[in-house]
Amino acid sequence: MKLIQTSLIAVLAVLAVSAAKPAAAQQGDVTVYCSLLAEWCEIMRAEFERSTGIKAAVSTKSTGETFAQIRAEAGNPRADVWWGGPSDSHLQAAELGLLEEYRSPTLSKLHPWAQRAAEISKYRSVGIYAGTLGIVWNTEALAKRKLPAPRCWSDMVKPAYREEVQMSNPTTSGTSYVMLATLIQIMGEEPAFAYLKALHANINQYPRSGAAPMANVARGESVTAITWMFAAVAEAQLGAPVTSVAPCEGTGYEIGSMSIIKGSRNLKNAKTWYEFALTPAAQATGVKAKSFQIPSNVDAPIPPNTPKLEEVKLINYDFARYGQASERKRILDRWEKEISSLPK
Numbered sequence: 001m002k003l004i005q006t007s008l009i010a011v012l013a014v015l016a017v018s019a020a021k022p023a024a025a026q027q028g029d030v031t032v033y034c035s036l037l038a039e040w041c042e043i044m045r046a047e048f049e050r051s052t053g054i055k056a057a058v059s060t061k062s063t064g065e066t067f068a069q070i071r072a073e074a075g076n077p078r079a080d081v082w083w084g085g086p087s088d089s090h091l092q093a094a095e096l097g098l099l100e101e102y103r104s105p106t107l108s109k110l111h112p113w114a115q116r117a118a119e120i121s122k123y124r125s126v127g128i129y130a131g132t133l134g135i136v137w138n139t140e141a142l143a144k145r146k147l148p149a150p151r152c153w154s155d156m157v158k159p160a161y162r163e164e165v166q167m168s169n170p171t172t173s174g175t176s177y178v179m180l181a182t183l184i185q186i187m188g189e190e191p192a193f194a195y196l197k198a199l200h201a202n203i204n205q206y207p208r209s210g211a212a213p214m215a216n217v218a219r220g221e222s223v224t225a226i227t228w229m230f231a232a233v234a235e236a237q238l239g240a241p242v243t244s245v246a247p248c249e250g251t252g253y254e255i256g257s258m259s260i261i262k263g264s265r266n267l268k269n270a271k272t273w274y275e276f277a278l279t280p281a282a283q284a285t286g287v288k289a290k291s292f293q294i295p296s297n298v299d300a301p302i303p304p305n306t307p308k309l310e311e312v313k314l315i316n317y318d319f320a321r322y323g324q325a326s327e328r329k330r331i332l333d334r335w336e337k338e339i340s341s342l343p344k
Contacts, residue, residue, distance in 0.1 A: 036085075040285065064170075071096065171332050215235075
């Protein structure tokens with residue numbers, strides 16, 4: 001009887017220790033917060049598991065929502081990797097001490113802009129893709145309403161486009177935060193906010209997700225939108241009557257980034273995801289998901305019909321300044337106070 005009791009106590013002790021361990025660490029998997037199209041997140045998860053044998057739990061949310069979650073979980077992180085979303089937000093997270101420093105041995109195989117993203121972040125993030133900001137529209141809806149095709153930022157505030165423009169909410173969407181920063185750099189801050197007030201009259205909706213405006217334009221629910229030009233390439237390949245243009249005054253661009261979250265409980269597996277995501281094979285999964293960003297690995301093929309950075313009039317986007325947490329907060333607070341609060 002005593003032997004049975006001793007054995008039972010030993011078993012219970014083992015179970016107690018196992019239960020005390022974080023589930024992710026116990027299973028030897030990796031948890032990823034994904035700020036990309038849900039289809040791409042799922043394809044990447046499947047390819048990673050097939051290639052490495054490591055289980056991945058992937059949660060998909062917008063860039064702003066992911067940033068807020070990582071910040072809320074500081075000190076007790078529930079994820080290991082943040083994959084996707086504009087570098088501005090990753091830089092802000094790095095500044096706040098939310099990301100782990102990691103110098104990938106693959107850096108030399110990346111385009112200079114991707115390496116620069118790593119340098120600016122002090123190697124707490126890295127560039128995984130690039131994409132240009134532009135104006136997209138539904139050609140059939142435009143013709144039906146007898147509207148001219150927009151070519152410039154200045155076109156978007158014309159009375160002819162009243163209630164015909166859509167952009168995501170910059171407080172939750174990294175896409176539109178890049179737009180705000182772009183306009184400020186092109187026009188200066190005061191003229192940019194005057195422009196945003198005029199644009200507000202033409203906005204029909206501010207969806208929370210950066211992907212939503214393109215989808216709504218493809219369905220004809222909005223005539224035009226301000227979003228990534230590569231998104232129009234994807235919808236056109238699916239048969240939607242959409243096209244895009246880089247605004248004539250110049251435009252900004254994103255460097256989509258990836259980071260390891262500070263305090264990752266599965267650091268080894270986090271680095272395995274990180275290295276896998278930088279391979280040409282992994283970066284080619286974007287095309288499978290109909291996501292046509294320019295990959296950061298120099299050996300990865302550039303998706304067909306995707307606007308190349310050298311083909312677009314780009315501004316000298318100041319990633320260091322607009323990647324500061326204080327600058328982001330200041331700009332977004334001003335947008336909420338002066339633009340979001342305006343009546344429709």
